[in-house]
Amino acid sequence: MLHLRLPLAVILLLGAVLALSSAPVRAQDADAFTVTEVPVDVRAANAVAAREEALMTGQREAFKRLIERLASAEAAQRLSQLSDAQITELVRDFTIDEERASAVRYIAQLTFRFHPESVRRVLREANVAFTDTQARPLLVLPVYSADGRAPVLWDDPNPWRAAWAARPSGGLVPLVVPMGDLADVVTLDAAQALAGNIERLTALAQRYGTADVLVAVADATNTEGDGPARVEVRMVPYGPAVPQLFERRSYTAQEGEELRAMFDRITRDVADALNNTYKEMATPRQENLSSLSALVPLEGLNDWLAVRDMLNRLALVRGFEVVSLSRDEAALVLHHTGDRQQLEQLLASNGWALHWEGGFWQLRRAGNSPFPALLPPSANQPEQSQLPPLR
Numbered sequence: 576m577l578h579l580r581l582p583l584a585v586i587l588l589l590g591a592v593l594a595l596s597s598a599p600v601r602a603q604d605a606d607a608f609t610v611t612e613v614p615v616d617v618r619a620a621n622a623v624a625a626r627e628e629a630l631m632t633g634q635r636e637a638f639k640r641l642i643e644r645l646a647s648a649e650a651a652q653r654l655s656q657l658s659d660a661q662i663t664e665l666v667r668d669f670t671i672d673e674e675r676a677s678a679v680r681y682i683a684q685l686t687f688r689f690h691p692e693s694v695r696r697v698l699r700e701a702n703v704a705f706t707d708t709q710a711r712p713l714l715v716l717p718v719y720s721a722d723g724r725a726p727v728l729w730d731d732p733n734p735w736r737a738a739w740a741a742r743p744s745g746g747l748v749p750l751v752v753p754m755g756d757l758a759d760v761v762t763l764d765a766a767q768a769l770a771g772n773i774e775r776l777t778a779l780a781q782r783y784g785t786a787d788v789l790v791a792v793a794d795a796t797n798t799e800g801d802g803p804a805r806v807e808v809r810m811v812p813y814g815p816a817v818p819q820l821f822e823r824r825s826y827t828a829q830e831g832e833e834l835r836a837m838f839d840r841i842t843r844d845v846a847d848a849l850n851n852t853y854k855e856m857a858t859p860r861q862e863n864l865s866s867l868s869a870l871v872p873l874e875g876l877n878d879w880l881a882v883r884d885m886l887n888r889l890a891l892v893r894g895f896e897v898v899s900l901s902r903d904e905a906a907l908v909l910h911h912t913g914d915r916q917q918l919e920q921l922l923a924s925n926g927w928a929l930h931w932e933g934g935f936w937q938l939r940r941a942g943n944s945p946f947p948a949l950l951p952p953s954a955n956q957p958e959q960s961q962l963p964p965l966r
Contacts, residue, residue: 607645608694610637611743613674613685625681631659634669637687638662644746644850646698646705646858654701665693686743687919706857706890710924712749712785713817713849715739716776716904721795728765729755735793738838739920747857748849751783759783776813786926786941787814791845795834803828808841820848855922859891859912867915868898869929871905879905882938885925891918907938 615633619625642651663773667688674683691707719735720726728731740752753759762782763775768790780788790811798804805827810820819867829839879900886892891913898906911918919929928941 606745606749607747608641608667608689608691609686609745610640610644610689611686613687614639614642614683615685616680616682618680622676622678622681623677626676629683630669630683630685632681633685633773634662634666634687635659637669637685638665638689639802641687641689642698642703645694645707645854646703650698650701650703650705651963653703654697656658659760665697678932704858705852706747706859707927708747708857708888708890708921710857711787711926712751712783712790713784713958714751714753714780715789716753716763716779716782716788718765718768718790719795720793720845721798723796726765726792728762728763728768733839734835735791735795738835738842739791740840742842742846746846746850747853748846750846750849751785752903753779753783754862771811771813773813780814785814787817788812789817793838793841800918803830803832804834804837806837806841808845810845820845853924856917856924857890859917864893864910864912865915867909867911867918867936869907869909869938871901871907871938873901873903873905876901882927883925889921889925891921 589835613633615629615636617625617629617632619628626787638657639651639655642654667690669685669687672684672686674681676682686716695705695707716728717733717736717739718726718728719733728736728950736752736755739750742750742752759779759782760780763772767775770790771790776788777786778791790813792811793811794807796805796807807825811822812820826837826841828834832840868914871879873879873882882905886895886907886909887912891911892909893912894910896908896910898908900906907920913921915929922929922938923941926941928939930937930939
């Protein structure tokens with residue numbers, strides 16, 4: 576049994592911290608429960624009636640998108656029976672991003688923010704499996720070439736990068752597009768991104784506080800021709816926990832679709848694929864509650880706060896008990912749903928690794944560093960776990 580070996584003042588501080596451990600810290604709720612770019616276009620007897628009907632239509636569509644983000648389309652269909660009044664109770668607030676109105680018509684783009692705990696309660700009461708745990712931020716590097724010209728990353732024109740930069744925040748996989756300032760430019764160029772220069776990619780990832788990078792390559796052809804434009808997209812993941820997507824996919828412009836609108840459609844498709852891939856990994860595959868004892872090496876109070884906050888955010892972790900706590904180690908009992916392999920994958924996606932070592936489970940930062948070196952694509956697929964059975 577481990578014992579506390581801290582000065583009284585530190586013990587009192589840790590006691591206050593532990594008292595908060597049962598209340599999940601949800602710093603990213605605002606993004607996971609925010610739905611943007613909800614279009615409405617309603618005609619009614621007058622402008623006031625059109626606006627009121629549009630807001631009801633918009634919140635219902637936003638709620639449907641939210642449930643599909645956290646759970647499934649089937650769950651969204653099951654919950655479509657909720658009344659407008661019931662959905663309104665789940666809405667925290669909304670904003671009107673764009674609007675146009677006439678005497679009988681109302682057109683707008685809306686953003687809705689939902690109460691996280693209220694939505695979770697509705698999902699649990701409906702017996703719906705869901706996840707609202709966000710992954711670590713994923714750095715997206717949009718490399719673009721058009722009609723055989725040299726690929727660009729920071730240089731203009733790069734409509735591919737512009738489309739990624741315009742993506743709204745939200746979803747289970749937060750996407751970050753670099754600013755493209757001087758520091759970015761000197762750290763990595765398009766050729767190095769395409770070549771998979773691990774040292775440069777890692778340096779840029781560290782600048783944006785993550786260890787996961789997705790090099791998104793778009794090769795466009797016929798951008799100025801008479802026929803429809805075509806874009807071939809390649810997704811090259813680097814990092815310990817980047818969701819595995821398609822390696823290559825081709826898109827053709829729809830009738831009357833301009834290149835920028837086409838890129839908006841493609842980025843939305845990729846963002847949805849990322850969200851769905853992560854959701855499948857993070858949603859409990861079984862509801863039976865399991866327990867696991869683990870030792871967590873620490874280098875001070877900040878490390879304890881980091882692991883506590885991470886565990887509180889994970890949907891699979893339904894609670895944990897602190898058996899003992901010292902300056903350099905915590906002994907925990909984790910209570911979780913899903914199987915152990917799923918728990919390992921979800922921990923890895925948040926930058927932590929679960930190992931069997933010295934007769935104990937140990938929970939450490941991946942790579943024993945907040946920013947482990949990126950892994951090449953061939954190393955991203957997790958191997959079948961060879962760890963001993965639970966004890």
